[in-house]
Amino acid sequence: MQTHEIRDRFTNHFVKAGHTPVPSASLILDDPNLLFVNAGMVPFKPYFLGQQNPPFPNGTATSIQKCVRTLDIEEVGITTRHNTFFQMAGNFSFGQYFKEGAIKHAWSLLTDSVEDGGFGLDPERLWVTVYLDDDEAADIWHKEIGIPEERIQRLGMADNYWSMGIPGPCGPCSEIYYDRGPEYGKEGGPIADDNRYMEIWNLVFMQNERGEGIGKDNFEILGPLPKKNIDTGLGVERVACILQGVDNVYETDLLRPVIDVAQELTSAKYGVKHEDDIRFRVIADHSRTGMMLILDGVTPGNEGRGYILRRLLRRIIRSARLLGAPGHTMEKFMNTIMDTMTPSYPEIADNRERILRVAVTEENAFLKTLESGTALFEDAAAAVKESGKTTIAGADAFALHDTYGFPIDLTLEMAAEAGLEVDSEGFDALMAEQRARAKADNRAKKHGHADLSIYREWVDNNPTEFAGYEELETNSKVIGLLADGAKVQAVEEGQQVEVVLDVTPLYAESGGQLGDRGVITMGDSLLKIDDVQKIGKKLWVHKATVEKGGLAVGDAVTATVDDAWRHAARQAHSATHLIHAALREVLGPTAVQAGSMNKPGYLRFDFNYTESLTPSQLAQIEAITNEAVDSDWTVNTIETTLDEAKAMGAMALFGENYGNVVRVVEMGGPFSMELCGGTHVAHSSQIGPVAILGEASVGSGVRRIEAYSGMDSFRYLSKERALMEGVASSLKAPSTDVPDRIAALTQKLKEAEKAIDDMRKAQLLAESAGLAAKADQLNGFEVITLTLSKGTSAGDLRTVATDVKNAFGEKAGVVVLAAEDGSGKVPFVAAATKAAVARGVKSGELVKTLGGYIDGRGGGKPDMAQGSGSNAEGLQAGFNAVRDLLGGLK
Known part of the structure; x- marks a missing residue:
């Protein structure tokens, strides 16, 4: 049975039992505690914690979640049962069925015949474990399912009590094992040999919330969850291993x-x-x-x-x-x-x-x-x-x-x-x-698990109606107030508050677009809105300062968007769509959005690409973007299903979890069509000019473009024009000739700098020609320690040291040089002849010794080493220490 068929059977089994199928979330979720989704229940965490009511009609769901665990990368392959990526098939109950339901659902899928939609496993080869004192689960397995007591084993907290390893939901669990036979190990069940007895399914009876702690059994239980829930996880790869008759997960059809x-x-x-x-x-x-x-x-x-x-x-x-x-x-x-x-x-x-x-x-x-x-x-x-x-x-x-x-x-x-x-x-x-x-x-x-339960009442019962696509002002009702992290009935002048309204025209920060700015008014009362955030994808929270008067829960107010802010924000957000489309037209389909941020008049756009863009490519992207602006396309928005949107060719973003109904924003037909909940202009010409400031790397394989839109673009281009006019005036040349004139001046400057550098090097070598003859005799060594003239570079020091070392010939010679390079740094170098090295001289030790006196460090080979410091005042003391070191050698 192929792996994709195993997945289909699992999903079909639970859909027939009334569970809502939920697509896998991205491996990347906005959770400060997790690099990656590491368990099937992670996307459902708000429902287990009671922060939100589950949006599933029967209070049950099923999913096959992509997971990655990377704590022990170095151990991969040593055992044959663990993968860093795995697929966790799960069924979830939020206050509906509990232990008996979970156990019966699992047993029927595992043991029902293949013809009846099950996996057809032999019941006699299945063993289970339960938590030490979980008599209820043990009784269900024995009395309801019929598993003999000798195939039910009890284990402690480290094995049969589940959590994500961080604060969050937890509870005792019951694990199902498959006996692969005596050729895989000794008898005695999972306690005796967990290689022979392979764990395939973990049924977690999610009933508590854990606190901080380290390890599987060293944490505090904070208390019960609002409801008793079920979270199970079947390892798709392990079931494939059994059903495909192979020794381990690496020999299945996938790997x-x-x-x-x-x-x-x-x-x-x-x-x-x-x-x-x-x-x-x-x-x-x-x-x-x-x-x-x-x-x-x-x-x-x-x-x-x-x-x-x-x-x-x-x-x-x-x-x-x-x-x-x-x-x-x-x-x-x-x-x-x-x-x-x-x-x-x-x-x-x-x-x-x-x-x-x-x-x-x-x-x-x-x-x-x-x-x-x-x-x-x-x-x-x-x-x-x-x-x-x-x-x-x-x-x-x-x-x-x-x-x-x-x-x-x-x-x-x-x-x-x-x-x-x-x-x-x-x-x-x-x-x-x-x-x-x-x-x-x-x-x-780690920020810890954010407690959003204070918003739960509103998230569940009074989701905010967002009217901002059509209106910039609404008559609204205050349905909630918070101050200093606590619910309050009223607020007064001077307070920083959070306001929950039943309807709002203000956009909440999402998809890279900053939240709107605006005001809430009621008579003489005025609240200035500094930010708008979204909680649970349903609730708009207005962060505001009470500048005049006060407000109470139940008050009728007027919420108004700052029109200038919204206009410039719509320009920037819409320009982001056009730049994305232009990028893909110039660079190809691999240039996909990796993140964005836009605010009034400005945008930055991150995209997956492995090479820096040429000036020609940037100019082409900017031209295509402005041609799209000039085309005055109507910006259309369409609400449809996710599948229909993808069929239309709309682009979705990585890491985003979309609902059943999505919003497609289309500009210029196929030119730009993306899933987006942001605010946009009505026609592309309203974006105004778009000026790209440049692009740069922000990480391996990720580039970033920054740009201005609208009046900010106009002001930027005006400054650039004024700058060009100033340069042209200084050069006494028309602006069209400026690039060539600057190139000519730059070439002359390079030639002059090279001539000066050549003269300096010639002078330096002339001065160094007789240095070897001026060496001191010390413990049988020819020794030179010297500070060269200011402005001498590290490369010049190395050149001089090499010349002097060569001039020593067969003698045991050592040269240590330093200088101030003019930028505040003190480069230094040590060199030793073969005869000196044979006597135990190590240039690396010499530069380390000198570096200790001038706040520097360095290293190298026995015959040549170099370093850099920052305290020229310590040079003489450092040279003396080097001489002492040489004097002590035998």
Whole structure:
């Protein structure tokens, strides 16, 4: 039974039982506690916590949620049951059925025949576990389902009490296991061998709320949830493993094809060596997880989600290399995993080119890192051999890994090939310190679980009616007031308050568009609205200052949008749509929106793209955008279903969860058609001129364009014109000749600077020609310590030091030079001849010694090292310390 059929059977089973099917949410949700959705219940968290009433007719739902867990990336492939990406099939009850219902639903799906829509598993091979004191669940399994008591086992909190690992819903659980047979391990149930007895379904009896804590069983139970709920999670991959008759999740129809491709690309075979098998599994697992993350809009970066993706992709490349792959592999891996996953996720087909582009670009970048890292490793290995040692320091291996992204297992492999070892304990200690810092930083950044329950009354019973698409002023009623985080009945002058209205014309911040500004008035009372936020996608909360008078719950008021604000905001938001369309026309369909922010007169637009744009491309994008403005297209808005909107060709954004009814904004027919709830102009010409300020990188694979619209664009262009006129006047040339005149002046300046630099270098070399003859005799060494003239660069210091070292010839000579480069920095360099190195001189130690006196640091090889400091006053003391060091050598 193929995986997509397993998914369909699960969904159909629960839909027939009255559950509402809910599409998978994006892996990226706006939750401060989570990098990625890590459990099937995460999108339903507000309903479990009672912050919102579930919008499902029967109070039940079912979904197959995309999940990613990355806490133990290094462990992937070592076991054959865990994946970083997995599909969690779940059924949910919000105050409807509880333990008995959940157990019976699960049992019927697992054991009903294939002909009847079930999975057809043998009931005699199913075992269950329950929480230690959960007699109710144990009785249901035994008395209602008929499982013998000897196949019902009790486990403690670490195993059978579920939470997301962060504050939120939790409760005891009952897990269902499948006995794979004696060839997989010993008898005795899950307690005896959880490899033979594979967990396939976890039924969570969600009844409590947990507080802060670390680990699976070290947290506080804050109290009961408003209702007893059900949250279950069936591992789709594990069921596929059983129903397809394969040994592990890596050999199912989803992942085994990737392993087969990896065998074709490398010299290794799967199933021969354990170490190689781990690498094959890493390739398969990470290819899928990486692909799904890119699908949901993540791009490689150096922190957060981007760092996780980068790490996954680089582990694929590293593993393929260790298996013997000679070159590029990412394209074949990604194409293979997209083929296996598309039946379950059809949207992959529309994003195939973009996914490939992101993954292959990261591969190219990492292969360059490997090349430069190899050179750095060879330098480190040479230094170790020159010193007569056989072990590369843990600090050097860690620097290669942490600073240059060079994998430790490649360092170990190359060290072995060079006949060297690596101080693994030292490396592991530094890695442990880094992980501890990262965990502490991560905990510090978490905002905790935001308590939105104070808004629940209004979210559930009085959702705000937004009238702002048609009107800028409404007669409204105050249905709620908050001050200092608490509900109040009245507010007075001077207070910062939150106002909930039954109807409002003010747009709440969403989709990158800032909330409207405006006022609430009633007689002599005036509240200035500084921001509008949306709670639970239903409730508009107006953040305001009471500037005059006061307000009470129940008052009839007038809510008015600042007309100038709204006009300029609509211009900027509408311009964002046009720039997006122009980008795709110039760069192709892979240039997809990755984020945006617009406010009156200004917009910034982030998009997935791996290369910087040329001036010609930017000019073309700006021209296409303004041509669209000049076309005076009518801006049409259409409310329809999500499926119909996609069929029309409307673009949806990553990370957004859309309801059953969506709003399509169309400009110029197929030119621009997007799902969007923002406010827009009526005709494209109302946007006014659009001036692109420039573009830049904001992360690996993500670029950002900034632009002005309307009068802000006009003012910007006026300033640019005035600036050009000023430059033309200074050059005494017409504005059309300014670029050529500036280019000519720049060339002359470069030639003059080069001539001056050549003269300075010639003078410097002339001065240094006789330095070797002026060396002091110290402990058998020819020694020079000298500060050169101000303005001498680090490169010049190195040149002079090399010349002096060469002039020493066969002598044991040492030269240490420093200078002030004119920018406040103090570069310094140390060089030693072969004879000096043979006597134990290490230039790296000399620069470290000198650096300690001038607030600097540096390093290098025994014969040449350099560094930079900032305190020139310490140079003489530093030189004296260097001489003392040389004087103490035997």
